[in-house]
Amino acid sequence: MAQNKNIKDYLDRLVGEEGMRTDVNITMTTQTMITLAVGLVTAGVCIVVVANLMKNLIKNHQSEEIKSRLETIIQHLKQLK
Numbered sequence: 580m581a582q583n584k585n586i587k588d589y590l591d592r593l594v595g596e597e598g599m600r601t602d603v604n605i606t607m608t609t610q611t612m613i614t615l616a617v618g619l620v621t622a623g624v625c626i627v628v629v630a631n632l633m634k635n636l637i638k639n640h641q642s643e644e645i646k647s648r649l650e651t652i653i654q655h656l657k658q659l660k
Contacts, residue, residue: 593599
């Protein structure tokens with residue numbers, strides 16, 4: 580049966596009575612590697628999705644200001660004709 584491990588167990592192994600241990604072995608099983616890879620890919624996808632949502636949903640006030648000024652310039656040019 581697999582024993583559930585949490586962050587406290589890992590920290591207890593890293594820190595001893597004398598302080599930080601320097602002879603720490605970390606064993607990566609296939610399941611751990613798959614979990615780590617899936618987690619990294621998921622985090623990357625989440626970052627891309629959030630960046631695109633922020634880019635597309637939040638109004639860019641500078642772009643709106645430029646558009647309104649261009650419309651004003653076009654109106655003035657039409658009046659000069």
